[in-house]
Amino acid sequence: MLAIIWHSRTGASEAMAQAIAAGAGDAGRLIPAGEVTAQDLLSASGYVFVCPENLGALSGAMKEMFDRCYYPLLGQVEGRAYASAIAAGSDGQGAQSQLDRIVTGWRLRRVAEPLIVNFAAQTPEAIAARKMLPGEGRRACLEMGEGMAEGVRLGIF
Numbered sequence: 001m002l003a004i005i006w007h008s009r010t011g012a013s014e015a016m017a018q019a020i021a022a023g024a025g026d027a028g029r030l031i032p033a034g035e036v037t038a039q040d041l042l043s044a045s046g047y048v049f050v051c052p053e054n055l056g057a058l059s060g061a062m063k064e065m066f067d068r069c070y071y072p073l074l075g076q077v078e079g080r081a082y083a084s085a086i087a088a089g090s091d092g093q094g095a096q097s098q099l100d101r102i103v104t105g106w107r108l109r110r111v112a113e114p115l116i117v118n119f120a121a122q123t124p125e126a127i128a129a130r131k132m133l134p135g136e137g138r139r140a141c142l143e144m145g146e147g148m149a150e151g152v153r154l155g156i157f
Helices: 012-027 038-042 060-073 093-106 124-128 135-154
Strands: 002-006 028-032 046-054 081-088 115-118
Touching: 002 012, 002 135, 012 028, 012 046, 012 081, 012 115, 012 135, 028 135, 038 060, 046 060, 046 093, 046 135, 060 093, 081 093, 081 135, 115 135
Parallel strands: 002 028, 002 046, 046 081, 081 115
Antiparallel strands: none
16 A cells, blocks of 8 residues: 655645545555554555645644654664655755655655655745646656556565
8 A cells, every 4th residue: 555645735735645646546545644643654565745845844744744653663664665746836855855854764765756846836825825736747646656556566665
């Protein structure tokens, strides 16, 4: 099973997570970051972490999920596959870098290039507005879900 863990405020990363889940089909399981348990992560063969970049970092809810689950999983998930998808207003690199540093402690194995969808929201109004996933972003998310699910199904990951 592929755990697709997501957090969203404006709908951007939620739409990304839903597209990844659509690509993964029955191999994927969408889990809101606030509801994730260590057992959810232990029962998964791979992970896709999907969240917005807020103020150059992971969203608070995604960071809290890692804070809550980090030590209970330490030493138990080494080598499992992961990928990430970031909804960004500009470059998304801060959130991506922070996520990679956190999962280094779990010894997860990145199996897909980071996906950053830039929504180019730069004004307070644009940042707070409800977001729609553009066609190219949706296609990239579907492909990520398909690839991750296939890797899990075939036992490659």
